Amino acid sequence: MNNRNLAFIIKRLLYSILILWGISLLIFFVVRIIPGDPARMALGTQAPEDVVERLRVEMHYDKPIFIQYYYWFKNVLRGNLGISLVTKHPVLEDISELFPATFEIALYAFIFIAVVGTAIGVFSARYSNSWVDNLGRIFAYFGIVTPQFVFAIMGMLLFCYVFKILPSMGRLDPTLTYPAKITGLITIDALLQGNFIVFFDALKHLILPVLSVGLGGMAQSTRITRTSVYNNMRKDFIAAAQSYGVPDRVIMFRDLLKVSMNPTVSILGLQFATTLSNAFLVELIFNWPGFARYGMTAMLQKDLNAISGVVLTVAIFVMLGNIFADIVNSFLDPRVYLLSTSKE
Amino acid sequence: MKNRMENNVLNKKPISIKWENVRRNWYKFSRNKLSIVGLLVVLIILFLVIFAPLITSHPEAVTKYVNFSEAKKPPSLSYPFGTDIYGRDTLTRTIYGFRISLLMSVVVLLISVPIGVILGLVAGYFGKWVENLIMRITDIFLSVPTLILALALLTILPRNLVTTMIAVSLVWWTWYCRLVYGLVTSIKSEFYIQANELIGEGKSSILFKEILPNCLSVIITKMTLDVGAIILLGSSLSFVGLGAQPPTADLGGMIADGVVYLPDMWWMAVFPSIALVTIVLGFNLLGDGIYDMFSLGEA
DSSP: OOHHHHHHHHHHHHHHHHHHHHHHHHHHHHHHHSSSOHHHHHHOTTSOHHHHHHHHHHTTTTSOHHHHHHHHHHHHHTTOOOBOTTTOSBHHHHHHHHHHHHHHHHHHHHHHIIIIIHHHHHHHHHTTTSHHHHHHHHHHHHHHHSOHHHHHHHHHIIIIIISOOSOOSSSSOTTSOOOOOSSSOHHHHHHHTTOHHHHHHHHHHHHHHHHHHHHHHHHHHHHHHHHHHHHHHTSHHHHHHHHTTOOHHHIIIIIIHHHHHHHHHHHHHHHHHHHHHHHHHHHHHTTOOSHHHHHHHHHHHTOHHHHHHHHHHHHHHHHHHHHHHHHHHHHHOTHHHHHHHHTO | OHHHHHHHHHHOOSSOOOHHHHHHHHHHHHTSHHHHHHHHHHHHHHHHHHTHHHHOSOGGGGTTOOOGGGTTOOSOSSSTTOBOTTSOBHHHHHHHHHHHHHHHHHHHHHHHHHHHHHHHHHHHHHOHHHHHHHHHHHHHHHTSOHHHHHHHHHHHSOSSHHHHHHHHHHHHHHHHHHHHHHHHHHHTTSHHHHHHHHTTOOHHHIIIIIIHHHHHHHHHHHHHHHHHHHHHHHHHHHHTTOSSOTTSOOHHHHHHHHHTTTTTSTHHHHHHHHHHHHHHHHHHHHHHHHHHHTTOOOO
């Protein structure tokens, strides 16, 4: 890693922190614009006025909104996101307990997007206008126009009710017991403990949610990779390599893919967060006990503390995805950080 | 010298309405047969939506109508898409659902595009702190996924179609701001803009008469592609019970109602789902055709 690369990454990190702070501001004002008294809402209509008044003072609800923001932000920095109105647990505890379930879907969906999407894209470009290309194009189109929840429902109808080969609800068959929690990801925990029955059952439960969450992203990465590889295939440096008699496979991996992956990596950085947000509807459909379903319930129940926690968590993952993409890109193509530093 | 410059500026009209151009554009558009399919799908849906009261045979289906003797009927000749648990015709409701979807995307675009475009123009042209302020706010909005941000906004608003449109517009303008901002920063260094600055043209005149027309083709392409995307977002929101409230027929809401009765009364969820995919597909194909027409890229 050279200095300029490092400077680029540090600058990128600092900027992300600034944006995260902006998001906290946005969330705070969205949540506090709500008409009504937050102290009264937290305690219910039955609580006596003096108790409500005490909470109001305790939570600084009686102070101007900017002071309220200061106290709220201080708490957020300490990891105190408040108590969820629905579960009555601290929001951070809820989120950290439920996050692995969602992360399991998002992780496999992301791998699916990255591997399958990119592979189809490269093949489509390499054999452009062949049947592979056309099939990939149709696939990509349907991936883009089909909403995640529609795909989930159709998949459920087809594979759970008509063919009855996949389970439709939850993470694990109710007759099986969860493996001891190590990472919180059932498949990985089961593998670590050598419990293959649980592993395969969890895998079966994962197939439909993962496909539903990942389909749109796969379609996008296919399209972007295809365009990028296709355009680069016609560049002079590829023709030069071919005229030297370099074998096609070497050109493909050494010359073509490295320069063509930039847009794919950028889109993949965005995709990880998109899979998280797609999970919101999909978890609801498959009754998946995860963080996204928790967020969804919070939003439908107007559980404000939980909502701010969930939105912040998603925003953090968006940031991480973008930073990751930028870092990978700056290694793939030095122009990325050269451009960003030459602006000064 | 000044005359020649002005002539240059005048000749820089990106979209002119000459007959010859219409024919050339149609040729570019129709080179891809899928674009024509998209156009046809969109035209058919527009026809259905406009003449919905005349075409549909069960107008009572979009009200609080209940007729248990006709309830839960599978697809048949009189009910091609079957009926729901209240005995309402699913076909009629689907066609009226198209209405809500289209209304939603048109209203959202009407609100969010002007906001985004103006902010993008201002940020790109004036630069300095204005650019910083506007683009950083845009970045903040863009770093929360649209669905989540719209959901979060809707928790504090009353649940109905109007608030949903407002919430979606509030998250949607950022894309146009980002897009136009990028275009403006490259256009503003062109000679004809500098020439106009030299002859003392006003800033608003440069922004709206010189720069904006050069962004229009990109904006229009983005808008046609966005119709589908907004329909998707809107139906996702109504799927979870936000957006248009019953008894209004809305594709997302209809799918949500149907899921509960899935294996047996499959028609309740399947037909609205197919309808939803069709309308989004139609607008995407049309959008791609328009993209080809303006030949913004070759692939």
